[in-house]
Amino acid sequence: MEAIIEFKDYSFKYRSQKETTIHDINLKIYPGEKILIAGPSGSGKSTLAHCINALIPCSYNGEVKGELKVAGQDPATSGVFGMSKKVGTVLQDSDGQFIGLTVAEDVAFALENDAVSQAEIFDKVDRAAELVDIKNLLKSSPAELSGGQKQRVSMAGVLVDDVEILLFDEPLANLDPATGKRTIALIDELMQKKNLTVIIIEHRLEDCLYRDLDRIILVNDGRIIADEKPDKLLAGDLLSKEGIREPLYISALKYAGAEITAEDKPQHIESMNILPYREKVKNWYENSEKNLPVNNNPYLLEVENLSFSYDTGSQDRKYVLEDINFRVRKGEILSIVGKNGAGKSTLSALICGFYKPLSGKILLNGEDLTDLSIKERGEKIGFVMQSPNQMISKPLIMDEVGLGLSCRGVPEDEIKERVEETLKICGLYPFRNWPVNALSFGQKKRVSIASILVMKPEILILDEPTAGQDYRHYTEIMEFLKKINEETGITIIMITHDMHLMLEYTDRAIVLADGRLITDDSPAAVLTDEAIADRAYLKKTSLYDLAKLCDIEDASDFVNSFIYYERKIRSNV
């Protein structure tokens, strides 16, 4: 069979950069294959994708060496538009790529640009919409859609052309776990129906493995490190070495001393051959320590009977949040989880005082916060937005971090002292005189956290602190937050839909669904409770399945052992 995509000794160097970004790539992808390209940020995996859809070299200029054939064409000569007839690209940020005012228009966009007649557009849009099951949404506006629906619309938008290859750039990044799972299933379904070749770029390996993959291409430093069947790659230790998160059940098996082989088919926990390792896992569990620290500090934040609605007048109003009650102890790390639109962001906005509650109150150290202004609350409760670009307003790091203090009239030399102290905690001291622009995304994130920490708040609220970050940066940010929690005793609340985050770094999870608090429990308990996980659009952790397969009764406790073990490893590093 002839390859549909073939790289031959291919290298690319961006014009603005000194070194080549990808070197000597030799890769063949055959029609009908489903390939995962994985690798840490900056490894060159996105560059590789851009070569396939011709953004390189047509939009991003640079130097190409070697040969590339995609569906019998050379992307450099076909151009972005020409390639878009063969390769459908679904971008990561489905919000950003929404162009039309309604779903139908967005799906029709490529056809409109091709000056296809209106009658034909109607017909093709209908068919593409049917394929991804969004026919009833055609007249809706993008703002009304959930994350998963938006992604279906993006897919329909590229499927209106009869593409042969579908290219997904981090399709799971902004989705809650349950929706992510459904997306992977949908991709599989589309492949069958339309005989497509699929390339997925993603670092959430475990989620991608929900359905069979043909091959995993591991990329780092612009080179292909491995090109293997998933079973073989999972059995080895290359993944963790290259900074890719292994599926949790694989990690657990390895901790228990199991030497997995490709013949065990470790691709799916359900069908994997666990038998040889059952005793090992059981043994490991029985001998494991799991005295997770218990927090007995006094309560810092108390939320009582909190309700909120946008329409304050009418009788039959729709509640965004209804009768929320919970308490947070000093020094705790807490996660607020739930699907998109469950009310997580509204809850944090109420705590910060951005909105006024309809009823109920919020107490900090036993004092009612109702009458404090946003600014006054800001001294006690710091809020860090999702993207640092939404917060940074000064060109220099020192000024940015000191902004909150200078607004409060703190004397110049005290500002300097406190800023330097904070920069040291945040590991930014060496960069203190740098312009903000020169920093990486992760460093900017730290700057935005530092600019809040400098005011010494008692609580830090972070909105999706790790969204769109790969495992290495995720670990870096989370370890940093853990460190400041340990060193300063600050209480941290995180809004997230990342299950790994809540499992590994938070002591407790508040689960919201449709504006109500449905559970307040340890993350291990939440993620081993099928009913709760379903309602909150979370996904049961694969550790639960592993525990069941090994006849371990208390899956939640097994998960706790695992977390404790992981934390210990990490603090030893």
Added chain:
Amino acid sequence: MSKLISYEKKNTRIHELSGFTKLVFFILWCLTSALTYDTRILHIMVIIGACIYRLSGTSWKQVSTVFKAVMFFMLINLLCIFFFAPYQGCDIYKSRTDLADLFGNYSITAEQLFYEYNVMIKYFTVIPTIFIFLVTTDPSELAASMNGVGIPYTVSYAFSLALRYIPDLQGDFRKIRNAQEARGIEMSSKAGLMERIKRNASIISPLLFSSMDRIEVVSNAMELRGFGKKKKRSWYSKKKLAPADYAVIAFIIVFSAAVLIITYMDGSRFYNPFI
């Protein structure tokens, strides 16, 4: 914060008209209003405008903010006319009827008042049509209609894209303002005016940077899907002209022509009650 004037989906006869019809109507209507100073005709236009406004089901809430702003500028405009050209009316109507002496050589004349009254009702002929045009025309259909009257599609698309992102931008602005306020940058009226202007800058730059991120994503997405490659483009949301559209277009052409004939019949744009 109240929402700026933007498209709202409703089911009225005005909404049903094609964007092309509304655009043609809007252009001819404004042109007519700008050219004529015939008070009788202006009165008729105000009445027609009010009827269309009723028909379009536009709620006061949608437009009140902008309406107030326009009123403010109208007031300034009228005052300026008076202070810079207090006897413009007398020149136009070739007579002078003093009503009251003010200061210096400023005095109020009946002609000046009548002239400024004309300017004022011109505002009132145009305002409702602008509102109706903006709140009843789907931005993407607007792009299709602009392209229909000969404006290049890249320009019309950019225009409608800008309209479409206004609500998003407002949302971002609010979020960023809240976060900055929590950091201690006082936005409320407690701070002085200069201080507030300076502090608003601390929202603008993050807003700009996060918008830039978005622009890059959107323009890549558009290019990947072939925007701008061909000279022509078709439109999903283009409406075929219905009989009602032809009727409206015919009406506005006849109306404008009639108005201009009546206006210029006696050789002057002005209706003169003083002779």
